[in-house]
Amino acid sequence: MAQLEPIQQHAKHSVSAVDVTTCFSQVQEFWTQLAWPDSAGAFIFITRLTDNLCSEAVCYAELLKRKIERNQLGQDHRTFIMQLSVALNNTEHVRAYLSSLPRELDWRAVEQAMEESCGAEGKEQVNKALNGQLYNADLDLQREAKRLITHLTDKMLPELRRYIQHISLSPDTINNDDAVSPLMKFLDSTLVILSDSLVKENLARVLWSLWELLLRMILDSVAENRGVQVEFYTRFQYTIETLVRFFHASGDGLLLEDLKSGDYKVLEEELRLNKCTSFELIEQYFLEKISQQRILKHSRFGRISVKCYYDAPEQRLTVEILHAADLIALDANGLSDPFVIVELCPHHLFPNSRSQRTQVKLKTLHPVFDELFYFHVSPEQYRHRCACLTFTVMDYDWLSTNDFAGEAVAPLSDFCWPGRPNATAAGKTLQPFILHLSRQKPSEKPIMKMLEARTGDREAQEFVRRLKEIEKSMEEE
Structure with a gap:
C-alpha cells in the first residue's frame, strides 16, 4: 500500500x-x-x-x-x-x-x-x-x-x-x-x-x-x-x-x-x-421525589390511603391516615407489623415540626389506621415548591431495628394553596387519595453523593445519616 x-x-x-x-x-x-x-x-x-x-x-x-x-x-x-x-x-x-x-x-x-x-x-x-x-x-x-x-x-x-x-x-x-x-x-x-x-x-x-x-x-x-x-x-x-x-x-x-x-x-x-448550598440540594432531592411520585401509578410495594385538608385561618394542616394495602411481607411469618411515620419535609423549612406516627398494626399487609394528625403550616412554608408530607411505612421489630417497607410523598401545594378544595371548609368531606409506595435506595441518587462529600457540613451529614439508616434497614432484611 x-x-x-x-x-x-x-x-x-x-x-x-x-x-x-x-x-x-x-x-x-x-x-x-x-x-x-x-x-x-x-x-x-x-x-x-x-x-x-x-x-x-x-x-x-x-x-x-x-x-x-x-x-x-x-x-x-x-x-x-x-x-x-x-x-x-x-x-x-x-x-x-x-x-x-x-x-x-x-x-x-x-x-x-x-x-x-x-x-x-x-x-x-x-x-x-x-x-x-x-x-x-x-x-x-x-x-x-x-x-x-x-x-x-x-x-x-x-x-x-x-x-x-x-x-x-x-x-x-x-x-x-x-x-x-x-x-x-x-x-x-x-x-x-x-x-x-x-x-x-x-x-x-x-x-x-x-x-x-x-x-x-x-x-x-x-x-x-x-x-x-x-x-x-x-x-x-x-x-x-x-x-x-x-x-x-x-x-x-x-x-x-x-x-x-x-x-x-x-x-x-x-x-x-x-x-448549590446543602439546603438547596436537599430541596432538590424532595422536588425529584415529588416528580417521581406524580408518575407512579402502580407499585409492588403497596399503597396508602390518606386525606389532607388545610384550615387557613388557623394555619393548621390535618392529615388522616386511613389504611394501607398490599404491603410487602418483612417478617418470617409472611406478614408485617406496619406503622406509618408522617412528617413535614424538608426539615429546615419546618424547624419546629416533629414527626408523628400511627399505632402498630400486628400481623397484616392491609392495616387499617384511621388516625388524625395535626401540623402547623404557615403560607410562607407551603409556598415552597419542595414543601411536602412524607409517609414512611415501617415494619415494627421487637428485638431489632425496624424495617423500611416503603414511602410516599405529597406536595403541600396540592391541598394548602388558596382555591384548592382541600383548603376550604369542604375539605373534610373530600374523597381520600391513594399514594403508591416506592422503595428506592437513597445512595443511588447523585444528590446523596454530593451531600455525603460535604463532610464539614452538619446539615448535609445529618440528612445523609437519616437516609442511610433507612437504606441499612433494607439491606438487613
Whole structure:
C-alpha cells in the first residue's frame, strides 16, 4: 500500500484510494459492456459483483487501520494526525464510491426486468438483496472509520488529561481564561491540522468524538472532586461554555443542539447541583421525589390511603391516615407489623415540626389506621415548591431495628394553596387519595453523593445519616 499522503494539493486522499475506486470502475465498465440479456442471470451476477465490491472496500479500510497501528509508534503529533486523516479520507472516498453503485450498475433496470418476469416479489427480492449488501458494507466502513478516530483521540488523551488536570488544580487566584488557555491552545493547533487534512464529513466526525471525550473527562474530574469550593465548579462551567463556542465555531462547526445534548446535559446538571448550598440540594432531592411520585401509578410495594385538608385561618394542616394495602411481607411469618411515620419535609423549612406516627398494626399487609394528625403550616412554608408530607411505612421489630417497607410523598401545594378544595371548609368531606409506595435506595441518587462529600457540613451529614439508616434497614432484611 502506498504512503498515506495526499495525491495532490487540493485532494485529501492518497493514491491507494484512487487505485481502489479505479479498479472498481473497471469492473463496473466491463459489466456494462457485457450487456447481459437474461434478467435473472443479471440479478445473480450483480448480486455477487456488489458483494465482492463491498467486501473489498471493507478489506481496504481494515488494511488502512492496520497501517496506522503499525506507524503510530514514535511519530510526532502532527505527522500522526496527518497520516490518520488521509486514512480516514481514503475510507470516505471508497465509501462514497459504493454509494454510486445503484446508478453505475443500473440496479433499476434489473428491478424492472425482475418485476416483469417475477412480479412484485421479484422486485422486492432485488431491493432486499442489493440494498442489504450496501447497507451492511456502509456500517462496516463507518465502524472502521470510528476505530481510526479512536486511535486519534487515544493519542491525544495524555495531553488532554494534563490540561483538564491543570484546570482542576488551578488556584482560585488564577482567572478562568488563564486556567483554560493551555487546553484551548492545544485544541486550536490540533484543529488547524485537522481542518487542512480532513474532508468535511470526517472533520465533523472527529470533532464530535473529541467533544464527547472532553465531556466524559470533565464529568470524571467533577465526580472525583465533590464537596470542594464552589469556584471549582464555576471554573468548569466556564470551561464547557468556552468549549461549546470552540466546537460550534459561530455556526461553521457542530450544531448547538447536538453539542448541548447527552453528556452535556448531565454535566451541566452536575455542575449546577454542586454549586448549590446543602439546603438547596436537599430541596432538590424532595422536588425529584415529588416528580417521581406524580408518575407512579402502580407499585409492588403497596399503597396508602390518606386525606389532607388545610384550615387557613388557623394555619393548621390535618392529615388522616386511613389504611394501607398490599404491603410487602418483612417478617418470617409472611406478614408485617406496619406503622406509618408522617412528617413535614424538608426539615429546615419546618424547624419546629416533629414527626408523628400511627399505632402498630400486628400481623397484616392491609392495616387499617384511621388516625388524625395535626401540623402547623404557615403560607410562607407551603409556598415552597419542595414543601411536602412524607409517609414512611415501617415494619415494627421487637428485638431489632425496624424495617423500611416503603414511602410516599405529597406536595403541600396540592391541598394548602388558596382555591384548592382541600383548603376550604369542604375539605373534610373530600374523597381520600391513594399514594403508591416506592422503595428506592437513597445512595443511588447523585444528590446523596454530593451531600455525603460535604463532610464539614452538619446539615448535609445529618440528612445523609437519616437516609442511610433507612437504606441499612433494607439491606438487613
